[in-house]
Amino acid sequence: MKRQEIIKGMEKYLKVKYGVKIEEAKEYEIFNALSLTLLEGIVDDWNKTTDEYSKHKKAYYFSAEYLMGRALGNNLISLGLYDEVKDILEQYNININKIEEIEEDAGLGNGGLGRLAACFMDSAATLDMPLTGYGIRYSNGLFNQKFVDGFQMEEADNWLKYGDPWSVRKDRDTQIVEFSDMKVKAVPYDTPIIGYGTKNINTLRLWKCEAINEFDFNEFNDQKYDKAVKLKNRADDISRVLYPNDSNQEGKLLRLRQQYFLVSASLKDILKKHKEKNGEITKEFSSLHAVQLNDTHPTLAIPEFIRILVDEENVKFEDALEIAKKVFAYTNHTILAEALEKWDVKLIKKLFPRIHAIIVEIDKSLAKELKSKGYTDISDFKIIANRQVRMANLAIYVSSAVNGVAQLHTDILKDTELNNWYKLYPTKFQNKTNGITPRRWLRLCNQELSALITELLGSEAWVKDLSLLEGLKKFENDEKVLKRFMDIKHKKKEQLADYIKENHGIELNPDSLFDIQIKRLHEYKRQLLNAFYILDLYYRVKENPSMDIPPVTFIFGAKAFPGYRRAKAIVKFINEIGRMVNNDASINGKIKVVFVENYRVSYGEKLFPAADLSKQISTAGKEASGTGNMKFMLNGTPTFGTLDGANVEIAQASGEDNNFIFGLKVEEIEALKGKYSTEEFYSKNKDLKKVIDSLIDGTFDDGGSGDFQDLYNSLMKEGDQYFLLADFESFKATEDQVFAAYKDEKKWAQKCFANVCNSGVFSSDRTILQYCEEIWNIKKTPIK
Ligand SMILES: *Cc1c(COP(=O)(O)O)cnc(C)c1O
Numbered sequence: 001m002k003r004q005e006i007i008k009g010m011e012k013y014l015k016v017k018y019g020v021k022i023e024e025a026k027e028y029e030i031f032n033a034l035s036l037t038l039l040e041g042i043v044d045d046w047n048k049t050t051d052e053y054s055k056h057k058k059a060y061y062f063s064a065e066y067l068m069g070r071a072l073g074n075n076l077i078s079l080g081l082y083d084e085v086k087d088i089l090e091q092y093n094i095n096i097n098k099i100e101e102i103e104e105d106a107g108l109g110n111g112g113l114g115r116l117a118a119c120f121m122d123s124a125a126t127l128d129m130p131l132t133g134y135g136i137r138y139s140n141g142l143f144n145q146k147f148v149d150g151f152q153m154e155e156a157d158n159w160l161k162y163g164d165p166w167s168v169r170k171d172r173d174t175q176i177v178e179f180s181d182m183k184v185k186a187v188p189y190d191t192p193i194i195g196y197g198t199k200n201i202n203t204l205r206l207w208k209c210e211a212i213n214e215f216d217f218n219e220f221n222d223q224k225y226d227k228a229v230k231l232k233n234r235a236d237d238i239s240r241v242l243y244p245n246d247s248n249q250e251g252k253l254l255r256l257r258q259q260y261f262l263v264s265a266s267l268k269d270i271l272k273k274h275k276e277k278n279g280e281i282t283k284e285f286s287s288l289h290a291v292q293l294n295d296t297h298p299t300l301a302i303p304e305f306i307r308i309l310v311d312e313e314n315v316k317f318e319d320a321l322e323i324a325k326k327v328f329a330y331t332n333h334t335i336l337a338e339a340l341e342k343w344d345v346k347l348i349k350k351l352f353p354r355i356h357a358i359i360v361e362i363d364k365s366l367a368k369e370l371k372s373k374g375y376t377d378i379s380d381f382k383i384i385a386n387r388q389v390r391m392a393n394l395a396i397y398v399s400s401a402v403n404g405v406a407q408l409h410t411d412i413l414k415d416t417e418l419n420n421w422y423k424l425y426p427t428k429f430q431n432k433t434n435g436i437t438p439r440r441w442l443r444l445c446n447q448e449l450s451a452l453i454t455e456l457l458g459s460e461a462w463v464k465d466l467s468l469l470e471g472l473k474k475f476e477n478d479e480k481v482l483k484r485f486m487d488i489k490h491k492k493k494e495q496l497a498d499y500i501k502e503n504h505g506i507e508l509n510p511d512s513l514f515d516i517q518i519k520r521l522h523e524y525k526r527q528l529l530n531a532f533y534i535l536d537l538y539y540r541v542k543e544n545p546s547m548d549i550p551p552v553t554f555i556f557g558a559k560a561f562p563g564y565r566r567a568k569a570i571v572k573f574i575n576e577i578g579r580m581v582n583n584d585a586s587i588n589g590k591i592k593v594v595f596v597e598n599y600r601v602s603y604g605e606k607l608f609p610a611a612d613l614s615k616q617i618s619t620a621g622k623e624a625s626g627t628g629n630m631k632f633m634l635n636g637t638p639t640f641g642t643l644d645g646a647n648v649e650i651a652q653a654s655g656e657d658n659n660f661i662f663g664l665k666v667e668e669i670e671a672l673k674g675k676y677s678t679e680e681f682y683s684k685n686k687d688l689k690k691v692i693d694s695l696i697d698g699t700f701d702d703g704g705s706g707d708f709q710d711l712y713n714s715l716m717k718e719g720d721q722y723f724l725l726a727d728f729e730s731f732k733a734t735e736d737q738v739f740a741a742y743k744d745e746k747k748w749a750q751k752c753f754a755n756v757c758n759s760g761v762f763s764s765d766r767t768i769l770q771y772c773e774e775i776w777n778i779k780k781t782p783i784k
Contacts, residue, residue: 009037065114069601150575557599
């Protein structure tokens with residue numbers, strides 16, 4: 001788009017939508033008008049892409065979550081228009097950052113799983129791959145978090161209050177979804193996924209649930225208004241809100257409705273288009289379509305697909321099952337038992353009896369296969385057991401591929417958690433180590449570092465081929481380059497400090513070491529271990545004010561599931577530590593503790609580039625991959641972490657010397673189980689005892705909730721499932737090494753720089769290419 005077209009477009013949309021001129025427009029009006037202008041500019045290419053893809057094999061990503069964040073800045077970068085638009089806005093005395101900040105995050109996901117889906121969308125579009133995303137257009141995304149007296153409070157996320165200029169409602173593609181007790185409309189909203197440096201525009205299609213008839217007019221005329229809108233509300237409920245649960249399954253009827261709503265609408269959409277082009281459904285279907293299940297949430301797609309083929313398309317059950325086995329593939333995201341989805345047979349039967357009947361048939365077919373292979377005890381494999389449907393077993397049995405999300409995680413699946421399945425189907429299991437998109441997580445969020453990299457490499461090609469970052473290695477001893485590199489880090493720290501000052505009123509010292517842990521709040525992620533360390537450090541500094549450590553700022557960001565008592569207690573505990581430490585003048589500002597409110601994608605874009613240390617401290621074996629760890633690395637931040645998830649591959653790629661690895665390894669944790677005595681660690685280590693006791697000895701106030709006592713119990717009475725006590729000393733010794741290393745400015749800069757040089761492999765472009773080649777069998781399809 002040319003400069004004049006952009007200005008004309010903005011003038012036009014400001015006039016028709018708001019009746020104002022650019023000079024008088026408010027920020028959100030500029031945001032909307034600019035977004036619509038850009039959308040208008042890409043519509044032709046978008047349609048062309050959709051058209052071209054329909055001639056080839058396509059893949060579909062089924063996901064209950066898409067944690068997209070903001071669209072405008074990312075789209076401007078992808079279109080190569082960021083600087084041009086910045087300049088245009090400046091001409092009208094408008095700061096582009098202000099316009100970017102007015103946009104609400106599309107927070108339709110909880111954490112890593114939803115953000116992975118968003119990164120995959122970006123990568124597939126950038127690589128010209130025919131991948132379409134399917135999901136739910138929740139009216140309310142993940143809640144907004146506020147702190148009141150250090151306690152987490154939740155507020156509804158009304159992200160659509162000013163409309164969403166980046167989605168287009170497509171009434172013409174509306175589908176009907178049927179439950180046993182109601183029929184609803186699924187209305188698609190399409191969002192363009194703009195590939196970087198390509199004309200291809202992919203599609204994310206999110207379904208909104210609506211009643212088929214908005215009102216029952218007879219009821220309405222009889223003044224029974226409540227009853228008239230009841231049906232409408234029941235339908236609206238289905239896509240009203242994202243379940244805020246991460247790594248925990250919630251057995252609610254509405255959640256099950258959401259899952260079926262998503263897969264039924266999506267499959268009907270795919271099948272309708274297929275039939276328009278190819279006529280009836282045959283065994284050839286799988287040579288044109290592949291469906292990826294992002295965790296088990298969309299697994300009902302399997303019986304729903306078979307139902308449609310058998311009941312509506314006259315396909316025999318056995319043939320339908322065989323086709324399904326080629327079409328679907330399943331990504332496993334966790335080994336946490338509490339996250340594995342199991343649905344009561346009663347619920348499934350109640351909402352969709354025919355789906356239940358089909359699951360029974362699938363289970364029979366599995367039993368038959370196992371018996372024919374000589375199995376006698378098949379209880380572990382059964383899809384239906386104890387009056388529950390085990391979604392993972394259903395997904396594994398019917399999928400062409402099952403993948404883990406980091407090498408260690410895939411190995412654990414193969415060797416232990418899913419070892420029985422691995423022995424049955426050894427070739428089904430694959431690893432696809434997660435990745436992140438370099439567009440959002442470097443090019444957009446760290447434009448200063450991006451400019452330096454482009455200058456050093458002589459081109460911007462690295463944004464599309466992140467392995468080119470290796471070319472930076474020739475500057476690893478170049479003091480001038482390292483100085484510029486660290487000056488940028490300092491600038492990003494200043495920007496973050498300014499933002500935190502403005503939003504939370506807390507003053508930070510950008511010359512201090514920024515030690516950051518940002519991720520969902522969960523016991524296995526061990527924010528509490530980090531908190532204990534900080535409290536211990538504070539006591540040490542108080543006792544010995546001349547202790548030789550650099551000034552350090554500990555930053556947390558995390559939302560806790562509203563019903564997860566211990567997670568919320570940890571939020572309060574860290575806020576209490578912050579209050580104590582930050583208000584103690586005697587430590588001379590050496591330590592600060594800040595828990596930023598409402599961590600989300602757009603906040604991450606400010607935090608990752610500003611970090612000196614990336615805290616990735618989950619109990620070994622518990623974090624499937626992690627992707628936050630990769631965002632830090634790409635922005636030149638050493639990892640302080642356990643050998644868990646993708647940390648293992650990060651340490652390998654960047655060299656153990658450029659990271660700080662601590663704690664028990666998976667095998668050591670396994671060996672400890674059954675023999676672990678928290679009492680022993682507690683009584684032998686007075687420093688550790690002191691920080692644990694702070695939970696119950698009156699040091700901190702939990703507002704009479706008993707939450708801190710409960711946290712204490714989790715460690716000292718319930719066996720410390722996540723081995724905090726066992727890893728405490730190693731944590732402490734390793735953080736002391738960090739402080740020592742940080743003092744040697746040149747060596748520290750080299751560690752940071754090495755992380756950037758070696759981060760290429762963690763691009764989601766690499767990951768998505770592996771899915772394309774090794775699971776979906778789809779090819780690059782660029783438009784002209
Ligand atoms: C990347 C990201 C995550 C995932 O972080 P992990 O540390 O891998 O758990 C969660 N939330 C947001 C907003 C993210 O951007």
